[in-house]
Amino acid sequence: MTQTQEHxxxxxxxxxxxLESGEREYMLDVRTTDLEVNMGPQHPATHGxxxxxxxxxxxxxxxxxxxxxxLHRCAEKIGENVEWLQYLPxxxxxDYLAAMNNNLSYSLAVERLMGIxxxxxxxxxxxxxxxxxxxxxxxxxxxxxGLDIGAFTPFLYMFREREWMMAxxxxxxxxxxxxSYIRIGGVFNDAPPGWLSEVERFCDTFDEKWQExxxxxxxxxxxxxxxxxxxxxxxxxxxxxxxTGPMLRGSGIDWDLRRDMxxxxxxxxxxxxxxxxxxGTGERGTLGDCxxxxxxxxxxxxxxxxxxxxxxxxxxxxxxxxDIPKTLKIPPGECYVGIxxxxxxxxxxxxxxxxxVATRVRVRAPSFVNLAVLEAIMxxxxxxxxxxxxxxxxxVIGETDR
Amino acid sequence: MxxxxxxxxxxxxxxxxxVQGSQINDFLGEVxxxxxxxxxxxxxxxxxxxxIAMAIVSLIAMIGTWLERKVSGHIQxxxxxxxxxxxGWLQPLVDGIKLLLKEDMIPKGADRVLFVLAPAIVLASxxxxxxxxxxxxxxxxxxxxxGIFFILAMTSTTTIGVVMAGWSSNSKWSLYGAMREAAQVVxxxxxxxxxxxxxxxxxxxxxxxxxxxxxxxxxxIFNWYIWPWVNPFMLPAFLLFFVAILAETKRAPFDLPxxxxxxxxxxxxxxxxxxxxxxxxxxxxxMFLYCVVGSFFFFGGFESPLTSIARTTDVNxxxxxxxxxxxxxxxxxxxxxxxxxxxxxxxxxxxxxMTMGYKYLTPLALACVFGAALFEAFLAPVLPWRS
Amino acid sequence: xxxxxxxxxxxxxxxxxMTGCDEPRExxxxxKKDKGRFGDPYxxxxxxxxxxxxxxxxxxxxxxxxxCIDLTASDPSTDDENLWVIVQLLSLTHKHRLxxxxxxxxxxxxxxxxxxxxxTCQWHERECAEMYGITFEGHPDPRNxxxxxxxxxxxxxxxxxxxxxxHGISCK
Numbered sequence: 001m002t003q004t005q006e007h008x009x010x011x012x013x014x015x016x017x018x019l020e021s022g023e024r025e026y027m028l029d030v031r032t033t034d035l036e037v038n039m040g041p042q043h044p045a046t047h048g049x050x051x052x053x054x055x056x057x058x059x060x061x062x063x064x065x066x067x068x069x070x071l072h073r074c075a076e077k078i079g080e081n082v083e084w085l086q087y088l089p090x091x092x093x094x095d096y097l098a099a100m101n102n103n104l105s106y107s108l109a110v111e112r113l114m115g116i117x118x119x120x121x122x123x124x125x126x127x128x129x130x131x132x133x134x135x136x137x138x139x140x141x142x143x144x145x146g147l148d149i150g151a152f153t154p155f156l157y158m159f160r161e162r163e164w165m166m167a168x169x170x171x172x173x174x175x176x177x178x179x180s181y182i183r184i185g186g187v188f189n190d191a192p193p194g195w196l197s198e199v200e201r202f203c204d205t206f207d208e209k210w211q212e213x214x215x216x217x218x219x220x221x222x223x224x225x226x227x228x229x230x231x232x233x234x235x236x237x238x239x240x241x242x243x244t245g246p247m248l249r250g251s252g253i254d255w256d257l258r259r260d261m262x263x264x265x266x267x268x269x270x271x272x273x274x275x276x277x278x279x280g281t282g283e284r285g286t287l288g289d290c291x292x293x294x295x296x297x298x299x300x301x302x303x304x305x306x307x308x309x310x311x312x313x314x315x316x317x318x319x320x321x322x323d324i325p326k327t328l329k330i331p332p333g334e335c336y337v338g339i340x341x342x343x344x345x346x347x348x349x350x351x352x353x354x355x356x357v358a359t360r361v362r363v364r365a366p367s368f369v370n371l372a373v374l375e376a377i378m379x380x381x382x383x384x385x386x387x388x389x390x391x392x393x394x395x396v397i398g399e400t401d402r
Numbered sequence: 403m404x405x406x407x408x409x410x411x412x413x414x415x416x417x418x419x420x421v422q423g424s425q426i427n428d429f430l431g432e433v434x435x436x437x438x439x440x441x442x443x444x445x446x447x448x449x450x451x452x453x454i455a456m457a458i459v460s461l462i463a464m465i466g467t468w469l470e471r472k473v474s475g476h477i478q479x480x481x482x483x484x485x486x487x488x489x490g491w492l493q494p495l496v497d498g499i500k501l502l503l504k505e506d507m508i509p510k511g512a513d514r515v516l517f518v519l520a521p522a523i524v525l526a527s528x529x530x531x532x533x534x535x536x537x538x539x540x541x542x543x544x545x546x547x548x549g550i551f552f553i554l555a556m557t558s559t560t561t562i563g564v565v566m567a568g569w570s571s572n573s574k575w576s577l578y579g580a581m582r583e584a585a586q587v588v589x590x591x592x593x594x595x596x597x598x599x600x601x602x603x604x605x606x607x608x609x610x611x612x613x614x615x616x617x618x619x620x621x622x623i624f625n626w627y628i629w630p631w632v633n634p635f636m637l638p639a640f641l642l643f644f645v646a647i648l649a650e651t652k653r654a655p656f657d658l659p660x661x662x663x664x665x666x667x668x669x670x671x672x673x674x675x676x677x678x679x680x681x682x683x684x685x686x687x688x689m690f691l692y693c694v695v696g697s698f699f700f701f702g703g704f705e706s707p708l709t710s711i712a713r714t715t716d717v718n719x720x721x722x723x724x725x726x727x728x729x730x731x732x733x734x735x736x737x738x739x740x741x742x743x744x745x746x747x748x749x750x751x752x753x754x755x756m757t758m759g760y761k762y763l764t765p766l767a768l769a770c771v772f773g774a775a776l777f778e779a780f781l782a783p784v785l786p787w788r789s
Numbered sequence: 790x791x792x793x794x795x796x797x798x799x800x801x802x803x804x805x806x807m808t809g810c811d812e813p814r815e816x817x818x819x820x821k822k823d824k825g826r827f828g829d830p831y832x833x834x835x836x837x838x839x840x841x842x843x844x845x846x847x848x849x850x851x852x853x854x855x856x857c858i859d860l861t862a863s864d865p866s867t868d869d870e871n872l873w874v875i876v877q878l879l880s881l882t883h884k885h886r887l888x889x890x891x892x893x894x895x896x897x898x899x900x901x902x903x904x905x906x907x908x909t910c911q912w913h914e915r916e917c918a919e920m921y922g923i924t925f926e927g928h929p930d931p932r933n934x935x936x937x938x939x940x941x942x943x944x945x946x947x948x949x950x951x952x953x954x955x956h957g958i959s960c961k
Contacts (some may be wrong), residue, residue, distance in 0.1 A: 037574045045663045059578075059752055069935040076920075077944060113828050148663045150654060150749025156478040222655055222748045239855050239881070242909030253881065260884045333813055335828030336877050336888060338858065349875060351863055354824045360863040364877070372912045383578070384751045387664045401935055 034062055041070050045148050045387045048397025052374070054386065061386050064378035066371055071401040079361025084110055084328040085184060087361060092178035094365060095399040097140050100126075100133035100169075101341045103182035106361075108263060109337040109348035110184045113330050121318040122186035123264045128199060128311045129169070129181065131304040135206070136165045137342035138297045138304075141394040145294055146217050148391035149226050154217045161209055164202055171195055184328065186321030200312055203305050210302055218298055227294065228285025231377050231389035238288065241373045244366050245344030246300065247393060250280040250293030257340040265311075274310045275303040290392035297342075297394070329356055336364075343367050343394055367399040455532035459525070459687040463679075464494035466686030466737060473741040504675035509572055512672065516570035521673070521680035524563030528687045531556035535694060536611050537729065538722035539704055549610040550602065553695055554595060557650070557688050561587045564659065564669050567681070571672035579668025582752055583659035586649055589759030590656075594646035596767035600639035600774040601627045601699035604782075610695070614703025622710035626702040631787065635774035640700045642767050644739075647692040649755065651685060654744035658752055686737075693736025694729060704728055790851075790885045792830045798851050799832060805845055806838025811890070831888035836874060836900040839891055843906045846878065846887070854878035854887060857907035860914060862893075862921040867947045870895055872921055876903075898923040920945040 035058075040051035049070035055063035075094060079087050091106045092099040104126055111118065118126075143158035166176045172191055173181035181188050217223055233243070238251040248255055256277045258266040269275065278299030280292030332354040338347035344366025351360035370393050378386050430443045468483070468491060475482025483490025508517055534549045534556075536542035546552050561584060568580020604627055605613040617625045627636050649656040660668040670681055697703060704725035712724035750758070782788045790798070796810050810832045816825030834842050846854045859877040876889040893900060902925040903910040914925045915934040922943035925931065933940060942949055952960050 035574060043666060058581075069933075069937070072935045074944070080945075080947075115827060146748065150657070150661070150663060151747065152474075153478050153745045156480070160479060217748070220748060222750055225754060226748060226751055240908045242857055242907065244858075255881050260881075261886070331816075331827045332824045333827030333829075334831075336859070336875075336886075338877075345858060347859055347877065349859065349861060349877070350828075351865070352827075353866070359865060362859070362861045362863070362875075364859040364861075368912065369909055372909060376908075382751060382753065384658075384661070384664050384749075 039386075040067075045390055046397075047144060047390070047395060050395075050397050050400065052378075052386075052390070054378075054383070056383060059382050059384075061381055061383060062379055064374055064386065066374055068368075068371075068397075068400050071397045073402065075363060075402040076361055079358050081357065083356050084330055084358060085326075087358070088183065089178065089180045091363075092180055093398055094363060094402050095137075095341065095343060095346070095367065095396045096177055097396055098133050098137040098342045099177065099179050100129045100182060101137075101339065101346060103180060104130050104264075105337060105339045105341065105346045106348050106350075107182050107184045108339060109335060109350045110328075110330060112335045112337055113333055113350060113352055114184075114324075114328075115331075116185060116322050116324065118186055118264075118322055119319045120265075121190075121316060122320040122322075124311045124315045125172075125187050125191060125320060126182050127265055127269070128308050128315075129172070129179075129187075131307045131311075132165055132168065132199070132202075134304045134342045135301050136162045138301045139165075141297050141342070142213065142217070142294060142301075145391040145394070146223070148387050149223055151217055151220070151223065154213060157209070157216070158213065161206060164205075168195070168199060168202060171198070183321065185324040186319070188321070190320045196312055196315065199308060203309055203312075206305055207302070210298075210305075214298060218295065224284050224291060226384075227291040227388055227392070228289055230285075230290045230381065230385045231392060232286045233288040233373060233377060235288070237373070237376065241376070242369050243344065243373060244369065245341065246293055246296040247344060247370050247373070249278065249296045250392075251288035252280050252282070252292075254279055257338060257345060261338075263337070263339055269307055269310050272310060275306045278303065290388050293392045293394075300342075327356060329354065330358075334360075338364065341366055343396065343399070344370055363402055365399040365402060367393075367395040367397075368402075371395050371400055451533050452529060455529045458532055458535075459529055459683055460498075462690045463683035463686040464498070465734070466690065467494045467497065467682065469734070469737065470686075470741055473738060474745045477742070477745045498679065501676050501679040506676070507672075507674050509672045511572040513570035513572070516566045517672075518677075520563045520567035520570060521677045522563075523566065524560045524684045525680045527556050527559035527563065528684045528691070530559075531691055532687065534610070535691060538725040539611055539614065540718065541722045541726065542611070545609070545611060548608045550598065550608050550613075550695060550699070553691060554591075554598075557691060558587060558591055560684055560688065563684075564681075567673065568669040571669070573671050575665045575667070575671045576669050578665050579659040579661070579671070582661075582665075583652065583669060585752070586652075586656065586658060586755055586759070589756055590646045590649040590763070593642055593759060593763035593767040594650060596764065596771055597639045597642040597646060598695075598699060599771050600633070600635055603771070603774055603778055604633050604636070605699070610698045610703065613698050614705060617702045617705045622702065622705045622707045626700065626705070628700045631785075633774050633777055633782070635770045635777060636700065638766070639770045639774065640696070642763055642770065643696060643700070645758075645763060647689075647696065648740065648743065649759065651689045651692060651740070653685075653689065653740050655747040655750050656755055657744070657749060658755060661749060663749075689737055689740055690733050693740070694733040696736055697729060697732035701732055706732075790883055792887075795852060795885065795887055796830075796832060798849070799846070802845065802849055802852075804834075805841040806835035807842065808833045808835060829888050831875075831890045834889050834891050836891040836893045839874070839876070839889070840901050840903045840906050842889070843876070843878070843903055847906065851883075852887075853880045853882040855881055857903070857909050857913075858886075860903065860910050860917065862917040862923060862945075864895075864921065864945060864947045872898055872923065874900065874917065874923070893923065899926060900924075901926050902928040904929060919943070922946065 034055045037054045037056055038051055039054050040046040041049045046052065051067040053065040053067060054061050075090055078090055088103060088106060091102040095102055139158040139162045143155035146154040169179055170176050172195055173179050173188060233251050235251050235253055238248050238253060254277060259270045259277060262270060278296050280287055280296055282292060284291045330352040332352050334351040336347055336349040338345040346366055347364030349362035350358055353359045374393065378389055381389065430447050434443055471482040483493040486492040486496050508514055531553045534546050534552045564583045565580045568576040602608060605616045607613055617627060619625050628640055630637060652659050660670060670678060673681065706728040709724045709728050712720045799807055810830060812830040813827050814825055817823045846852045856879045857876060858879045861875050863873040863875060865873065871892040872895055874891040874893055878887040878889065902914055911930065912934060914928055915932065917923050918925060918931060919933040919936045920943060932938065954960055
């Protein structure tokens with residue numbers, strides 16, 4: 001090993017102090033040099049190509065510094081160079097686990113600028129797709145979290161359900177990961193015959209499986225011991241770092257854009273009282289620890305199923321896309337629209353000068369913002385806890401780097 | 403390829419001291435032509451023993467990997483290997499060929515000697531331990547009086563290899579893995595050895611075959627040491643022993659030295675090809691060996707209904723085959739249990755591993771030994787079925 | 790509270806650095822060149838006083854903008870002599886949002902950092918700094934975040950020229 005290690009204890013003069021009795025007291029510094037470990041760019045726990053420079057004193061991390069940009073694909077620059085509609089497929093690529101939600105956020109931003117009305121059936125299908133994709137995304141988040149903790153099997157069980165979800169999306173739009181299905185003005189096409197009843201079957205099966213996951217992993221003693229009291233984010237810190245989504249709710253802050261700043265049909269759905277906002281409670285450890293964050297995600301899956309059921313019960317025939325021209329000319333102006341993505345608030349800030357191409361497309365990526373908290377909560381934890389903390393932030397590198 | 407040649411040689415050296423008085427040794431002594439010097443006999447015997455041990459180790463590793471993939475597959479709602487042979491039973495062979503043909507890589511900046519030596523030491527120690535494993539009551543390489551002691555000593559030598567691997571790889575992840583392995587093994591050797599003292603006390607011997615003989619009768623089942631009527635402290639001792647062997651063999655939930663989500667692959671990070679496969683062979687062989695030790699001292703060893711039936715025929719070959727079948731099946735049953743646990747449980751953290759080893763397992767094991775000793779001293783002599 | 794209410798409150802409390810607001814309007818049918826202005830309203834703030842403004846609106850009980858959702862910049866066009874720095878604020882208490890725009894001269898894009906007020910600005914400001922060449926004075930960690938450390942130029946500026954090559958890799 002090339003690492004230099006200082007083993008000899010040294011007395012540092014500067015840290016000496018005079019006691020009241022007149023004696024000098026010195027600190028005996030027996031610490032060895034910290035080890036700098038590059039976690040990534042290729043590391044199983046960084047969920048993509050990210051590098052975290054960890055300073056470690058043995059198993060104890062004394063500092064962590066995320067280095068991003070390995071997956072930077074200039075999404076915002078592209079947004080200023082392609083037409084409004086052409087940019088839509090690029091939105092799929094930031095958070096590739098929740099592409100429907102990304103499409104929705106961008107579409108809503110452009111629609112707000114255009115000031116157009118969306119058909120009700122389109123909004124219903126949008127909501128179904130977004131919530132199904134939220135389930136899929138949370139399944140991955142929970143499954144890979146189990147993987148980080150060392151449980152391999154639940155991950156594959158969750159892939160089984162996600163596979164069905166992707167098959168549903170394949171039926172409705174032909175793609176399995178990057179859908180570009182939610183368009184500016186509505187959705188690309190109507191749901192094929194029988195699709196809605198299959199979604200219903202999915203919901204029925206999922207409820208049962210959900211219980212299985214909770215029993216298998218969520219309340220597993222080792223899992224709880226590994227995640228409870230680890231990586232605690234207090235409420236003030238969560239707000240200071242601008243955390244959103246399950247990270248914020250895991251810290252016990254009751255905030256969900258679907259309820260508090262409703263878009264599309266969520267106001268109506270919330271008022272019908274069919275879903276709740278799960279919050280971290282600290283019942284297994286401290287409020288805002290890793291377990292709470294994962295708990296919020298797991299509970300949210302079931303709430304999403306309820307929303308999908310509500311949409312299935314209330315959906316009516318009708319058009320699915322507003323009448324919009326092929327080449328969009330967006331009236332000049334600017335707006336910011338944030339929606340509740342599985343990872344937090346995904347916002348699009350778009351600026352138009354009245355032309356065919358955007359002046360500015362800014363993506364407010366939840367993973368990017370949530371990741372910043374690592375620097376604050378990782379130091380002082382064990383190396384294994386550091387992995388647990390990274391996993392609990394549930395980042396998608398495509399989104400942090402864009 | 404240096405390590406390939408080195409491993410058997412090292413094992414020969416270790417085993418040579420132990421095979422004096424083995425069956426092979428006696429047999430060779432009888433058939434030895436006059437011109438062959440006397441000292442060549444134990445050496446040749448040792449070489450043969452090691453050859454067989456190596457074959458057994460590779461065979462166990464092959465069956466072990468296949469079983470692991472099938473078990474994990476079926477636990478995870480999939481099939482596992484299905485293409486090569488019936489239900490993929492030839493898969494380990496194909497994998498072995500692939501590993502042999504892979505480029506032999508030594509990372510830049512690695513300590514080449516230690517890097518090459520590490521897998522050899524790991525494999526050699528487990529092969530040497532294999533020498534003490536009797537396949538039948540009259541079918542063994544070396545009937546060692548301190549058999550269990552020898553096996554424990556040899557298998558814990560693998561730690562040295564692992565630490566060497568971690569240090570020499572010139573990778574921080576490897577170093578972490580090695581340090582974890584060292585800490586973990588030291589912590590769990592103690593409860594492992596102490597919990598084994600309970601059946602050793604009951605059996606009154608360190609010898610595996612004698613321990614097995616002590617559990618005969620009772621239809622081949624009811625005299626196993628594990629039963630509470632033999633000694634009520636045996637079951638807790640076995641549980642402690644099982645947890646300790648999980649930690650010793652680096653199996654989940656104690657797979658911290660490898661911990662693929664934390665340390666990339668721990669001490670294995672820089673290894674590839676045949677050298678990497680050595681570590682795997684060691685892992686499966688050690689698992690199997692510990693399971694066999696467990697069955698010798700807790701689950702009747704050679705004794706089973708099958709052996710009891712074979713005994714009634716009085717045909718020696720049949721008895722040996724039945725005994726060998728029994729012990730191998732018991733070993734693989736233990737292996738299956740370990741795999742089942744691996745694919746079910748998450749991993750514990752290093753401080754939790756240490757706490758568990760030092761603060762809980764060791765005192766509990768000591769308490770078990772104490773209780774068992776009291777039971778053996780005062781109650782066992784008056785129990786009619788123990789006299 | 791809607792934007793009008795927020796704006797009135799901001800004026801009443803004399804929010805530091807606020808110079809005015811911009812609200813969407815329909816286009817004037819008589820003026821052919823006028824295209825109108827759509828989307829969200831925003832308030833204009835002096836860049837030098839942005840941290841003070843953020844702190845003031847966070848502390849004010851009627852506004853309570855506790856959370857900074859986004860801080861970004863924009864280059865409206867090559868002709869414009871200003872860069873925009875846009876901040877999105879969110880109040881969890883009162884469930885309202887506020888957009889802030891600062892006009893920052895391209896000739897000297899320097900403004901104080903907002904990290905002491907909202908720590909989330911740390912990474913947002915690093916991104917703005919590398920993408921637009923804005924200097925945030927007093928930033929605790931002024932490194933590039935998405936771009937390599939040795940990247941030349943500010944890629945999201947409208948007048949940015951793509952480099953021919955980067956470390957021997959052709960970029961065109």
